[in-house]
Amino acid sequence: MSLATEVGILDGKCPTGPIADRWPKYKQDMKLVNPANKRKYTVIVVGTGLAGGSAAASLGELGYNVLSFCVQDSPRRAHSIAAQGGINAAKNYQNDGDSVWRLFYDTIKGGDFRARESNVYRLASISTNIIDQCVAQGVPFAREYGGTLTNRSFGGAQVSRTFYCKGQTGQQLLLGAYQAMMRQVEAGRVKLHTWQEMSDLIVIDGVARGIITRNLRTGAFETYLADAVVLCTGGYSNVYYLSTNAKSCNVTAAWRCHRRGALFANPCYTQIHPTCIPVSGDHQSKLTLMSESLRNDGRVWVPLKKGDTRPPEQIPDDERDYYLERRYPSFGNLAPRDVSSRAAKERCDAGYGVGPNGLSVFLDFRDAIRRDGEPVVRDKYGNLFHMYERITDENPYKQPMRIYPALHYTMGGLWVDYNLQSNIPGLFVLGEANFSDHGANRLGASALMQGLADGYFVLPYTIGNHLASTKLPKVSADHPAAKEALIESRNRVESFLNMNGTRTVQDFHRSLGHIMWDHVGMGRTSASLQTAIGQIRELRDEFNGNVKVVGSAETLNQNLEYAGRVGDFMEFAELLAIDALHREESCGGHFREEYQTEEGEAKRDDENFCYVGAWEFKGTGVEPALWKEPLNFEEIPLATRSYK
Amino acid sequence: MIAPQNDGMKLTVKVWRQASVDVPGQLVSYELSGISPDMSFLEMLDILNERLILKGEEPVAFDHDCREGICGTCGIMINGQPHGPDNNTTTCQLHMRRFKSGDTLILEPWRANAFPVIKDLVVDRAAFDRIIAAGGYVSVNTGNAPDGNAIPVPKTTQEKAMDNAACIGCGACVASCKNASAMLFTSAKVSHLSYLPQGAAEKNERVLKMVARMDEEGFGNCTNTGECAAACPAGIPLASIAKLNREYIRALLASDQ
Numbered sequence: 001m002s003l004a005t006e007v008g009i010l011d012g013k014c015p016t017g018p019i020a021d022r023w024p025k026y027k028q029d030m031k032l033v034n035p036a037n038k039r040k041y042t043v044i045v046v047g048t049g050l051a052g053g054s055a056a057a058s059l060g061e062l063g064y065n066v067l068s069f070c071v072q073d074s075p076r077r078a079h080s081i082a083a084q085g086g087i088n089a090a091k092n093y094q095n096d097g098d099s100v101w102r103l104f105y106d107t108i109k110g111g112d113f114r115a116r117e118s119n120v121y122r123l124a125s126i127s128t129n130i131i132d133q134c135v136a137q138g139v140p141f142a143r144e145y146g147g148t149l150t151n152r153s154f155g156g157a158q159v160s161r162t163f164y165c166k167g168q169t170g171q172q173l174l175l176g177a178y179q180a181m182m183r184q185v186e187a188g189r190v191k192l193h194t195w196q197e198m199s200d201l202i203v204i205d206g207v208a209r210g211i212i213t214r215n216l217r218t219g220a221f222e223t224y225l226a227d228a229v230v231l232c233t234g235g236y237s238n239v240y241y242l243s244t245n246a247k248s249c250n251v252t253a254a255w256r257c258h259r260r261g262a263l264f265a266n267p268c269y270t271q272i273h274p275t276c277i278p279v280s281g282d283h284q285s286k287l288t289l290m291s292e293s294l295r296n297d298g299r300v301w302v303p304l305k306k307g308d309t310r311p312p313e314q315i316p317d318d319e320r321d322y323y324l325e326r327r328y329p330s331f332g333n334l335a336p337r338d339v340s341s342r343a344a345k346e347r348c349d350a351g352y353g354v355g356p357n358g359l360s361v362f363l364d365f366r367d368a369i370r371r372d373g374e375p376v377v378r379d380k381y382g383n384l385f386h387m388y389e390r391i392t393d394e395n396p397y398k399q400p401m402r403i404y405p406a407l408h409y410t411m412g413g414l415w416v417d418y419n420l421q422s423n424i425p426g427l428f429v430l431g432e433a434n435f436s437d438h439g440a441n442r443l444g445a446s447a448l449m450q451g452l453a454d455g456y457f458v459l460p461y462t463i464g465n466h467l468a469s470t471k472l473p474k475v476s477a478d479h480p481a482a483k484e485a486l487i488e489s490r491n492r493v494e495s496f497l498n499m500n501g502t503r504t505v506q507d508f509h510r511s512l513g514h515i516m517w518d519h520v521g522m523g524r525t526s527a528s529l530q531t532a533i534g535q536i537r538e539l540r541d542e543f544n545g546n547v548k549v550v551g552s553a554e555t556l557n558q559n560l561e562y563a564g565r566v567g568d569f570m571e572f573a574e575l576l577a578i579d580a581l582h583r584e585e586s587c588g589g590h591f592r593e594e595y596q597t598e599e600g601e602a603k604r605d606d607e608n609f610c611y612v613g614a615w616e617f618k619g620t621g622v623e624p625a626l627w628k629e630p631l632n633f634e635e636i637p638l639a640t641r642s643y644k
Numbered sequence: 645m646i647a648p649q650n651d652g653m654k655l656t657v658k659v660w661r662q663a664s665v666d667v668p669g670q671l672v673s674y675e676l677s678g679i680s681p682d683m684s685f686l687e688m689l690d691i692l693n694e695r696l697i698l699k700g701e702e703p704v705a706f707d708h709d710c711r712e713g714i715c716g717t718c719g720i721m722i723n724g725q726p727h728g729p730d731n732n733t734t735t736c737q738l739h740m741r742r743f744k745s746g747d748t749l750i751l752e753p754w755r756a757n758a759f760p761v762i763k764d765l766v767v768d769r770a771a772f773d774r775i776i777a778a779g780g781y782v783s784v785n786t787g788n789a790p791d792g793n794a795i796p797v798p799k800t801t802q803e804k805a806m807d808n809a810a811c812i813g814c815g816a817c818v819a820s821c822k823n824a825s826a827m828l829f830t831s832a833k834v835s836h837l838s839y840l841p842q843g844a845a846e847k848n849e850r851v852l853k854m855v856a857r858m859d860e861e862g863f864g865n866c867t868n869t870g871e872c873a874a875a876c877p878a879g880i881p882l883a884s885i886a887k888l889n890r891e892y893i894r895a896l897l898a899s900d901q
């Protein structure tokens with residue numbers, strides 16, 4: 001297939017001037033909606049994770065009329081709840097040299113120079129407000145004996161700036177946002193619509209004006225209209241079938257917006273997390289993350305000798321290869337995720353892997369236990385160790401954990417400008433669902449930061465500017481665009497139920513996952529990507545004629561929900577592979593084997609690829625069109641990213 | 645479709661099947677073979693469902709999402725025990741190695757008036773959200789917060805708050821209780837916020853409103869049988885209920901004055 005040619009240049013609408021002044025000045029210049037008028041505006045917020053929960057709560061507090069949607073039975077169950085390790089903020093409470101500038105620098109470098117400087121600086125500067133806000137809400141962050149907040153270190157940073165609540169940071173931050181939102185529900189400013197799946201976006205005269213949903217309990221399709229739509233629907237890791245994401249995570253809402261004209265940016269930037277519990281068999285339905293925080297104290301190694309099958313505790317130190325410490329002496333076990341994952345793959349591919357199929361490496365706490373004692377280690381990581389033992393039946397206090405990389409996070413997402421607004425006016429995209437701040441690789445503990453920055457501190461300003469400066473004539477559910485979207489959603493469900501094929505949805509999803517992991521995984525080549533595109537098309541054709549979905553459309557039918565999500569993954573997977581094929585360089589999580597240094601590190605091509613690639617939908621199976629947003633590095637000069 | 649393992653476990657699984665809230669349900673028995681002891685409990689149900697679908701029968705509806713014990717979505721009564729036989733373990737974290745080949749498993753939904761059955765093993769727990777809405781928060785608007793270190797919080801206090809904040813909202817406490825009381829759930833949130841200085845200002849109002857809402861939702865009274873704490877996967881202790889009672893009495897006295 002031919003490589004895409006660009007159809008146009010995108011403007012990220014970033015302010016100019018001294019970087020530290022950009023956001024404060026931009027805020028001052030924005031148009032405001034007067035308090036009495038706010039309640040006349042209806043805003044749809046799809047998703048109740050950190051991004052959606054914080055946005056709905058803040059908009060409700062401001063006085064907007066908010067409609068909140070999620071697919072779970074309760075907003076508190078969004079996938080953000082599962083985040084373990086922590087949230088970054090440039091508080092410099094440790095007096096170890098942190099600053100807004102350093103967090104900005106680490107994030108730009110961590111993202112391998114593929115993120116916008118203006119956005120990332122804003123994120124770093126807002127990070128400190130987030131911690132204050134969460135503490136005020138009663139989020140029980142870990143503390144020192146003196147009562148002040150404490151920190152831990154995460155990958156890709158040489159300072160300690162990560163705030164945490166045991167191994168349940170996402171849970172506590174999400175409950176903070178959820179509770180703030182429930183306060184607004186009680187006040188009547190936010191209306192909850194749980195168990196509702198967005199199945200389409202309504203675009204009227206080029207502006208996003210509503211959504212179609214399927215009520216998952218009753219099966220009814222419903223039309224909701226509004227003055228703006230805020231999409232906070234999370235990431236698309238589950239296109240790989242096995243990932244650390246919750247089972248309901250999906251690309252449906254974003255993909256349906258894409259089909260209505262929203263550009264999809266950098267879909268090939270996917271993050272593979274180095275420390276996950278390895279696959280145990282074909283029955284595996286998801287993978288479990290072992291938090292990156294474990295690498296503060298755990299040491300990663302494989303035997304020096306190929307095929308060494310001795311129990312790990314019997315392998316003496318001089319016969320162990322602590323390969324991260326060897327290759328990256330200054331960051332060691334805290335090398336960033338993309339680098340650590342590839343290093344694990346390299347060792348396993350070379351035949352040094354451990355475990356039943358040689359597809360794992362050790363994460364060893366022996367030295368930490370000797371140094372600090374078991375109680376200290378238990379205090380820090382008790383729940384993670386417990387989870388590991390429950391899943392594997394092995395005791396990590398006695399023998400090293402076995403870990404292997406797995407799909408974890410997606411940096412790509414719908415394209416948004418500095419206002420977090422997509423190219424469709426009135427459609428805002430927040431959190432993991434957008435592409436905005438992490439470039440080609442996200443640093444640990446930065447997704448929670450971004451989700452909450454977007455929802456608490458950015459959108460409440462930028463949406464006001466949109467509402468105050470756009471003409472929004474009244475629209476009705478009888479508008480042809482709304483009716484057409486409703487009919488399409490309904491037809492899609494019927495076609496699944498009428499298909500009566502021979503393979504289950506899960507079976508198709510598993511096959512798609514194999515294609516993606518084998519050919520669009522940690523190492524990609526032109527040939528593997530072309531193979532993937534061919535196989536995805538074949539599988540999609542088969543899916544569209546041979547999937548078996550039973551039951552009816554008029555009740556809770558989880559199999560039918562799943563069919564819709566996998567159907568969208570089947571279309572989206574091709575775009576991901578096309579983007580990976582077009583990007584003829586290696587950067588961050590996107591590793592093209594053709595483009596690497598002699599030492600096997602990623603080799604960027606700044607001359608030809610220093611841009612955001614945003615794709616326009618042209619039809620299923622039809623080559624999409626490529627828009628480019630050039631990236632400029634004024635504050636931090638482009639440099640080779642090194643963790644040695 | 646996953647090929648059954650020849651040497652796998654054989655099980656009889658009796659599942660509560662109920663088409664919707666307004667029709668009666670019943671236990672239906674399925675024979676399952678080729679189950680690996682390394683599978684999680686929900687992976688065993690995935691296999692059952694794939695086999696049912698291929699036979700053209702409706703799969704068993706059951707709730708789940710994170711499959712790592714944190715979202716609180718899953719919840720099945722397994723042989724009369726909420727989340728099954730293991731302590732501090734959600735249904736999704738339970739593994740088949742806990743059972744023997746030849747075992748019979750009886751799977752039922754949470755049963756409580758305040759949790760109507762939607763379908764098969766899925767119930768509606770929105771009553772929990774409404775208890776939180778009644779007052780389970782600190783009333784602070786975005787942008788209003790002082791520096792995070794402005795008020796020191798002793799480590800032991802913060803840890804007590806965290807232990808209570810760990811509730812995952814699964815509803816096992818209600819399902820385990822003969823009165824279907826929601827006291828453990830409510831007390832976990834009341835305790836979390838009342839331990840912290842940030843939650844102090846609304847302490848009294850919060851506990852009164854949350855308890856009133858809990859009663860309105862149709863949960864039963866607490867008679868201190870302690871089944872809830874034994875069933876709780878997040879380790880919320882009975883002591884939290886005692887704390888709620890103390891807070892409640894103090895709040896009542898304060899409101900009298």
Ligand SMILES: Cc1cc2nc3c(=O)[nH]c(=O)nc-3n(C[C@H](O)[C@H](O)[C@H](O)COP(=O)(O)OP(=O)(O)OC[C@H]3O[C@@H](n4cnc5c(N)ncnc54)[C@H](O)[C@@H]3O)c2cc1C
Pocket residue numbers: 046047048049050051052069070071072075077078079080081082083084085086087169170196197198199232233234235244245246249250252253289408409430431432433444445446447448449451
């Ligand atoms: C196991 C794990 C651990 C992690 N740990 C960390 C960590 O320690 N630090 C860190 O910074 N990041 C971490 N991350 C990443 C981080 O948790 C996520 O990126 C972040 O929580 C995403 O938040 P979100 O609000 O964008 O989306 P989500 O929390 O995924 O929420 C998505 C919401 O959208 C709704 N939704 C989806 N589709 C639809 C639809 N079609 N219709 C209606 N509603 C829909 C869902 O119901 C849900 O409410 C971790 C991720 C995983 C998987």
Ligand code: SF4
Pocket residue numbers: 810811812813814815816817818828829832872875876877878879880
């Ligand atoms: S108190 Fe325990 S059992 Fe009850 S909802 Fe919370 S976590 Fe579940």
Ligand code: FES
Pocket residue numbers: 707708709710711712713714715716717718719734735736737
């Ligand atoms: S599925 Fe999330 S706790 Fe069991």
